[in-house]
Amino acid sequence: MKHLTSIGVALIALSIAAVPSHGHEKHDHQSYSAGEPGDPSKPSRTVEVEMKEMEFTPFRIEVKRGEQIRFVIRNAGTEDHEFLLATTEENLKHAEVMKKHPHMEHDDPNGVRVAPKKSAEIVWKFTKTGTFEYSCLIPDHRDYGMTGRVIVK
Numbered sequence: 200m201k202h203l204t205s206i207g208v209a210l211i212a213l214s215i216a217a218v219p220s221h222g223h224e225k226h227d228h229q230s231y232s233a234g235e236p237g238d239p240s241k242p243s244r245t246v247e248v249e250m251k252e253m254e255f256t257p258f259r260i261e262v263k264r265g266e267q268i269r270f271v272i273r274n275a276g277t278e279d280h281e282f283l284l285a286t287t288e289e290n291l292k293h294a295e296v297m298k299k300h301p302h303m304e305h306d307d308p309n310g311v312r313v314a315p316k317k318s319a320e321i322v323w324k325f326t327k328t329g330t331f332e333y334s335c336l337i338p339d340h341r342d343y344g345m346t347g348r349v350i351v352k
Contacts, residue, residue: 232286233331233349236308237322243267248333248347250313251276253340255333255347262351267324274313281335283310284323284349290334290341297336312337325351 237243246268249256262268272282283290297303311319325331328351335345 231309232289232327233284233309233351234323234325234327237267237269237324239269239322241267243269243322245269245271247271247273248282250274250280250282250335250345252278253343253345255282255335255345258347260347260349262325262349264325264328264351266351267322270321270323271318272311272313272321273318274315277315279312279314279337280340280345281310281312281337282319282321282333283307283336284321284331284333285309286329287332290332290336290346294334294336294338294341298338301338325349328352 244262244266246257246260248260248270250272251274260268270282274280283293285293308321309323311321313319331349331351333347333349334341
């Protein structure tokens with residue numbers, strides 16, 4: 200009986216350890232609304248995006264369907280900011296989760312959190328036409344206008 204109790208305790212401990220922390224949910228590549236992660240070894244056009252207190256520059260970016268973009272994202276502000284590429288609807292939904300968990304870890308290829316005076320890169324292939332959004336989902340930043348648009352033709 201003592202052996203069965205030890206096994207039960209071990210199984211409970213393993214199941215608790217397997218519970219993921221609050222982070223950005225990982226997606227299957229086909230589930231990204233704005234396309235798919237790009238291949239850094241293939242040619243791409245570079246677009247520089249600057250973030251600062253409550254704005255992105257440029258606000259609007261046009262790309263062709265099938266085009267791969269290397270986003271160089273620079274935080275020129277004084278606080279952390281995010282760049283998350285998705286549909287407006289997805290970003291609004293995600294923003295609500297961020298209000299509950301403002302320090303989520305970012306591990307998706309379509310988003311990154313950048314500290315002040317730092318930069319990061321995202322390589323993205325736009326496989327679908329439409330209008331997509333990049334926004335900062337740190338609580339209140341999006342509400343203050345920290346969004347931008349990608350128009351894919």
